[in-house]
Amino acid sequence: MTIVDTPERRQLRELTRAFVTREVLPHLADWERAGEVPRELHATAAKIGLLGIGFPESVGGSGGDLLDSIVVTEEIIRSGGSSGLIAALFTHGIALPHMVAAAGGQSGGLLRGRLGGGQLRGDDDLVDRYVRPTLAGTMIGALAITEPDGGSDVAAIRTTARRDGDHYVVNGSKTYITSGVRADFVTTAVCTDFPGSGELSLLVIDKGTPGFTVGRRLEKLGWHCSDTAELSFVDVRVPVTNRIGEENTGFLAIMQHFAAERLSLATQAYATAQRCVELATRWCRDRATFGRPLASRQLIRHRLAEMHTRAEAARAYVHEVAARVAAGEPVVTEVAMAKNVAVAACDQVVDQALQLHGGFGYLRDAEVERHYRDARILGIGGGTTEIMNEIIAKGMGL
Numbered sequence: 001m002t003i004v005d006t007p008e009r010r011q012l013r014e015l016t017r018a019f020v021t022r023e024v025l026p027h028l029a030d031w032e033r034a035g036e037v038p039r040e041l042h043a044t045a046a047k048i049g050l051l052g053i054g055f056p057e058s059v060g061g062s063g064g065d066l067l068d069s070i071v072v073t074e075e076i077i078r079s080g081g082s083s084g085l086i087a088a089l090f091t092h093g094i095a096l097p098h099m100v101a102a103a104g105g106q107s108g109g110l111l112r113g114r115l116g117g118g119q120l121r122g123d124d125d126l127v128d129r130y131v132r133p134t135l136a137g138t139m140i141g142a143l144a145i146t147e148p149d150g151g152s153d154v155a156a157i158r159t160t161a162r163r164d165g166d167h168y169v170v171n172g173s174k175t176y177i178t179s180g181v182r183a184d185f186v187t188t189a190v191c192t193d194f195p196g197s198g199e200l201s202l203l204v205i206d207k208g209t210p211g212f213t214v215g216r217r218l219e220k221l222g223w224h225c226s227d228t229a230e231l232s233f234v235d236v237r238v239p240v241t242n243r244i245g246e247e248n249t250g251f252l253a254i255m256q257h258f259a260a261e262r263l264s265l266a267t268q269a270y271a272t273a274q275r276c277v278e279l280a281t282r283w284c285r286d287r288a289t290f291g292r293p294l295a296s297r298q299l300i301r302h303r304l305a306e307m308h309t310r311a312e313a314a315r316a317y318v319h320e321v322a323a324r325v326a327a328g329e330p331v332v333t334e335v336a337m338a339k340n341v342a343v344a345a346c347d348q349v350v351d352q353a354l355q356l357h358g359g360f361g362y363l364r365d366a367e368v369e370r371h372y373r374d375a376r377i378l379g380i381g382g383g384t385t386e387i388m389n390e391i392i393a394k395g396m397g398l
């Protein structure tokens, strides 16, 4: 199984490449300095149908499945964009799918036959209020799971939501939330029983709700164009109608949607590796030392060959696992392996690509420098490399 390169997908690649060339590359350095991408970029991406890829037309998306989303992610980075840009512009890829699924829809092709389809309580109201405007590029959403006390142990979430009539009263805090500074709403994981019970629910919380404070913008090693925030909730009253699905189904929903996030991060990893191979190859052809181009030396040629092999092998494996997920196969272990394989390939390739650039590779002017910094998060976000290994070990029966 793999991702078949249909004429439609070739068109999608061309559309994505044109978007990056025209709308992103002239401004990316400014956005990196500003610490965020402008809201207008969301509207521009929506207008050409890019923002809604992987979401059904019935909820305002552009159609397509998980594999089409992977094609877009890959092409953005291969065209000179970055994983940070994807984090900022496509945060809805993690903020919306639970809502779409609860309304009985599918996104990214991931939910086929998984969430019980029609059995789930549909919530068209949430789709109208949050999903459609976000896919139209007029709203920005975020997903808040991680808390200051820990992110890996999702069941240990301590942010509580106590029922009070038609509302929940939410108390707690979240951290490292992507697009948290700009977000108009936050899909928030809360504990709807005693803290640490693992009984979780997902609530959509609007910016501006009394008691909900967006804290400082967090400064980071990489992903500079993606804003990251701490969030605080003190007696925040959230209407029960803002709950996604049934009470206490949040943990399952979070786990099911992790697969798409992990495959996206795996895609960002191998695509970053591929881009860095291209950058390093170009550099080694042009750069001469001791009277000869670097690329004429066997040591350099072999290093580039090994980098290329690693990146392509990672891509092939991620594509295979993604195709199996899209076909509805329960491949949780394989998704974890795909993320770790791609992240390991990326870490090694970006490091060697920067080394081949010499001193220039260390400068802010060098694209490879940005990829080197951006890549470091890929083995942390969406479940760390160690947590992926735990899943793999369980899959081995250990």
Ligand SMILES: Cc1cc2nc3c(=O)[nH]c(=O)nc-3n(C[C@H](O)[C@H](O)[C@H](O)COP(=O)(O)OP(=O)(O)OC[C@H]3O[C@@H](n4cnc5c(N)ncnc54)[C@H](O)[C@@H]3O)c2cc1C
Pocket (backbone or CB within 6 Å): 142, 143, 144, 145, 146, 147, 149, 150, 151, 152, 153, 175, 176, 177, 178, 179, 220, 223, 228, 377, 380, 381, 382, 383, 384, 385, 386, 387, 390
């Ligand atoms: C830039 C950025 C963006 C992010 N965006 C979001 C977002 O949008 N929404 C969101 O909810 N979160 C987000 N996160 C949080 C991210 O998902 C967490 O950082 C990640 O899940 C790890 O959680 P933690 O930082 O609390 O580390 P911890 O859970 O405290 O883990 C610390 C270390 O211990 C290891 N470890 C933990 N448990 C075990 C174990 N049982 N066995 C072996 N090793 C273990 C981990 O692998 C890690 O190396 C983001 C983080 C960053 C940095």
